[in-house]
Amino acid sequence: MNVDVLNESGVDADVVALTRLCRFTMGRMRLHPDTELTLRLVDVDTITTLNERWMDKEGPTDVLSFPMDELTPGRDGDDAPEGYLGDIALAPHVAAQQAPAAGHSAQDEMELLTVHGILHLLGYDHAAPEEHQEMFGIQGRLLLEWHQIAAGRDPETSS
Secondary structure, three states: OEEEEEEOOOOOOOHHHHHHHHHHHHHHOOOOOOOEEEEEEOOHHHHHHHHHHHHOOOOOOOEEEEEOOOOOOOOOOOOOOOOEEEEEEEOHHHHHHHHHHHOOOHHHHHHHHHHHHHHHHOOOOOOOHHHHHHHHHHHHHHHHHHHHHHOOOOOOOOO
């Protein structure tokens, strides 16, 4: 997996961990090993501009996804196509503001938003209740596995 994480936000962020998380998520979603992705950590002005221009919404948001080759998760027995998954713009300032209400750290919030953004790139959405349940279920499982691995536990044997 070719992942570029660019920190243009002015906030100190663990770019190495976010890169690993992107690769982990892409692998768990069974994407082709040559799939590419860019995660840009941006400031509030940039995310506001992107949100207004591309989503027709005023003000900042936390994460935006811009899919490119319309890749979908790999399936058993099928070869996943390679390509450019897309770009994610994530605002660490917004993540830090949201983190206390969610009861976790700013890094945890950025990790959640990173997985969320990748799932959007793969075509998942949460507008309808069924979509919300599916997307957030996958997101929760991926983050749980990620945190188990980060803690040195094997998610295959942990309960």
